Amino acid sequence: MNKKGIAILLFSLFFAFTAFAQGRRALRINEVMVKNDSNYIDDYGQRTAWIELYNSSYGAMEISTMYLTNDPKDPTKYPIPRGDVLTEMQPRQHLVFFADNDPNKGTFHLSFTLTPGKDNWIGIYDTDGKTLIDQVTVPANLKPNCTYALNQDGESAGDAKFDPSFWGIRDGSASKYITPGSNNVIVDKNAKAANFSKNDPAGIIMTLIAMTIVFIALILLSVCFILFGKISTQSAKKRKAEAHGADSTSREVVAGVESDSGEAIAAICFALYQHLNAHDQEENVLTINKVRRIYSPWSSKIYSLRQMPERKF
Amino acid sequence: MELLSLSDFLQNSMLQFWHFTGFYNVTIPHIVMLLVGMLFIYLAVKKDFEPMLLVPIGFGILIGNIPFQPGNEIGIYEQGSVLNVLYTGVREGWYPPLIFLGIGAMTDFAALIANPKLMLVGAAAQFGIFGTYIVAVTCLGFAPDQAGAIAIIGGADGPTAIFLSSKLAPNLLGAIAVSAYSYMALVPIIQPPIMKVLTTKNERLIKMKPARAVSQNEKILFPIVGLLLTCFFVPSGLPLLGMLFFGNLLRESGVTKRLAHTASNAMTDIVTILLGMSVGASTQASEFLTANTLKIFALGFFAFAVATFSGVLFVKIFNVFLKKDSKLNPLIGNAGVSAVPMSARISNDVGLKYDPSNYLLMHAMGPNVAGVIGSAVAAGVLLGFLG
Numbered sequence: 001m002n003k004k005g006i007a008i009l010l011f012s013l014f015f016a017f018t019a020f021a022q023g024r025r026a027l028r029i030n031e032v033m034v035k036n037d038s039n040y041i042d043d044y045g046q047r048t049a050w051i052e053l054y055n056s057s058y059g060a061m062e063i064s065t066m067y068l069t070n071d072p073k074d075p076t077k078y079p080i081p082r083g084d085v086l087t088e089m090q091p092r093q094h095l096v097f098f099a100d101n102d103p104n105k106g107t108f109h110l111s112f113t114l115t116p117g118k119d120n121w122i123g124i125y126d127t128d129g130k131t132l133i134d135q136v137t138v139p140a141n142l143k144p145n146c147t148y149a150l151n152q153d154g155e156s157a158g159d160a161k162f163d164p165s166f167w168g169i170r171d172g173s174a175s176k177y178i179t180p181g182s183n184n185v186i187v188d189k190n191a192k193a194a195n196f197s198k199n200d201p202a203g204i205i206m207t208l209i210a211m212t213i214v215f216i217a218l219i220l221l222s223v224c225f226i227l228f229g230k231i232s233t234q235s236a237k238k239r240k241a242e243a244h245g246a247d248s249t250s251r252e253v254v255a256g257v258e259s260d261s262g263e264a265i266a267a268i269c270f271a272l273y274q275h276l277n278a279h280d281q282e283e284n285v286l287t288i289n290k291v292r293r294i295y296s297p298w299s300s301k302i303y304s305l306r307q308m309p310e311r312k313f
Numbered sequence: 314m315e316l317l318s319l320s321d322f323l324q325n326s327m328l329q330f331w332h333f334t335g336f337y338n339v340t341i342p343h344i345v346m347l348l349v350g351m352l353f354i355y356l357a358v359k360k361d362f363e364p365m366l367l368v369p370i371g372f373g374i375l376i377g378n379i380p381f382q383p384g385n386e387i388g389i390y391e392q393g394s395v396l397n398v399l400y401t402g403v404r405e406g407w408y409p410p411l412i413f414l415g416i417g418a419m420t421d422f423a424a425l426i427a428n429p430k431l432m433l434v435g436a437a438a439q440f441g442i443f444g445t446y447i448v449a450v451t452c453l454g455f456a457p458d459q460a461g462a463i464a465i466i467g468g469a470d471g472p473t474a475i476f477l478s479s480k481l482a483p484n485l486l487g488a489i490a491v492s493a494y495s496y497m498a499l500v501p502i503i504q505p506p507i508m509k510v511l512t513t514k515n516e517r518l519i520k521m522k523p524a525r526a527v528s529q530n531e532k533i534l535f536p537i538v539g540l541l542l543t544c545f546f547v548p549s550g551l552p553l554l555g556m557l558f559f560g561n562l563l564r565e566s567g568v569t570k571r572l573a574h575t576a577s578n579a580m581t582d583i584v585t586i587l588l589g590m591s592v593g594a595s596t597q598a599s600e601f602l603t604a605n606t607l608k609i610f611a612l613g614f615f616a617f618a619v620a621t622f623s624g625v626l627f628v629k630i631f632n633v634f635l636k637k638d639s640k641l642n643p644l645i646g647n648a649g650v651s652a653v654p655m656s657a658r659i660s661n662d663v664g665l666k667y668d669p670s671n672y673l674l675m676h677a678m679g680p681n682v683a684g685v686i687g688s689a690v691a692a693g694v695l696l697g698f699l700g
């Protein structure tokens with residue numbers, strides 16, 4: 001392989017690895033409860049602090065061997081165990097981990113707790129234990145049975161940055177509901193369709209916008225091919241001029257190139273045919289063409305017929 | 314458990330079997346749908362209306378409307394049944410892009426490349442979609458997403474209609490698909506009267522300049538540039554447009570003849586069989602015979618009529634701005650709907666009626682294939698706005 005080929009291959013591999021990494025980066029800390037007196041109960045009937053993760057990508061994501069921690073100095077504090085089918089998060093799925101410092105209770109019970117009345121930092125690290133995927137600092141003023149949650153599921157500052165403007169405190173009231181294991185924002189209808197229903201009840205705006213887009217797309221395509229057509233015609237003229245052994249700018253020679261339509265070519269071909277081999281009457285000879293059959297052992301007589309037994313004396 | 318006597322046992326068994334049969338479970342809606350299925354097969358076999366589509370759909374309707382007792386993994390809507398597995402391709406939108414791959418591999422875009430301004434005719438005919446959207450929303454009270462799914466019938470493109478309705482209004486998919494394919498089969502009846510009403514005799518006699526020869530390089534560039542331009546505008550059209558242009562590149566590149574041959578022959582045939590049959594079978598009487606279906610059929614007819622109307626009218630207006638020697642024959646305007654190649658053939662047939670030496674087929678193929686691109690872009694726009 002030449003140097004150019006190796007360079008292209010390396011370039012492709014670099015992008016392939018980047019794409020893989022981006023899959024894991026879509027994991028988000030979505031909602032956190034620090035003090036739980038009357039809220040979500042775990043699978044042992046206990047009320048403990050919990051952390052909700054969210055797969056914000058549109059593909060399934062395996063999170064085992066990644067790390068959850070509440071200490072930036074100890075990024076591998078809780079390795080998410082292997083071998084549990086539930087650690088494969090489906091697209092846009094939520095998963096709740098209980099911060100009860102009792103990992104022997106199962107995959108979703110962490111080896112640390114969260115401390116009420118203090119800022120609680122929580123981070124997720126990739127399988128290398130070094131790459132920070134997402135982080136949040138839950139404020140100390142979070143009241144019991146309230147959560148600190150992303151305003152929109154999975155929508156944060158990105159690149160593992162923490163930006164409090166994406167987060168809000170939820171107290172369980174009608175507009176600030178607490179939703180462990182499900183969407184922070186409950187979508188009960190097609191918001192886009194509802195907006196069109198409200199703002200464009202007659203469909204006029206939709207029609208205008210959509211027709212404009214269709215026209216612009218096809219006009220651009222049309223303009224492109226008008227240009228390509230001109231370039232192609234020019235190069236055809238040039239080739240024809242060169243074929244005639246003349247200067248490509250010679251007007252005399254290149255005149256009439258544009259009339260090389262299919263019909264003109266057909267007329268020239270017909271004239272040549274007439275000139276070289278003119279005959280109107282058919283020879284009235286029937287020709288039987290041999291049909292070519294491609295050999296295959298599946299259709300071979302040798303394999304499909306049994307050999308007659310031969311008597312040997 | 315009480316053991317039955319032999320006569321009671323036989324009687325009970327026969328009764329159970331009777332309850333299991335179609336004769337016991339049949340209702341009037343089933344019979345209506347079976348008649349519809351037979352009508353489709355009749356139209357396909359005897360009248361030659363789009364037989365490749367109407368035979369699978371018609372027979373699918375028969376399959377889908379045999380009465381049975383639910384719960385035995387038989388019906389198309391029963392999880393685990395064979396029909397349900399085949400229907401997954403419709404529900405999830407797998408089949409339409411595969412059909413588009415075949416269409417791309419079959420289609421020669423040379424007519425369009427030679428005369429790129431014909432693309433605008435394909436764009437204008439998409440008003441059939443959006444005109445229908447307005448009527449569906451304002452007059453018939455459909456929600457915008459449902460209206461969008463119904464309106465795409467105006468694109469006269471079955472796979473696009475199935476793709477979009479599977480995303481926007483899965484509950485209306487059967488009615489929309491059957492309506493789209495029915496009207497595509499009826500294009501020879503719907504379009505000519507509209508074309509004649511909108512054009513004068515002189516306009517019908519316009520002879521268009523023969524198209525220039527198109528180089529191989531232009532043909533190779535077309536799917537690449539086409540994909541980039543249209544999908545940068547409407548990424549939601551990627552499944553359809555991506556496959557359409559990919560199929561066309563297989564055809565035009567000249568180095569993948571085997572792939573192009575498979576895509577345009579065996580694969581398209583297989584997917585057409587599966588798509589047609591499962592769409593037909595999805596029209597179970599209980600789901601299909603509703604007031605909404607009648608509305609969808611009415612809107613489908615309206616969509617085809619408006620698309621034809623806007624295509625022809627656009628050419629007439631366009632002619633005002635064109636030089637005398639490069640005028641377009643308005644009879645090619647109907648081909649802006651993407652019923653390929655049926656609507657182009659209609660342009661040609663109507664043109665030949667008025668001037669037996671005026672062959673419009675290749676000129677009409679330009680707007681015809683532009684209509685395929687235009688309807689896929691329109692579907693992408695609707696999906697982007699309403700999905």
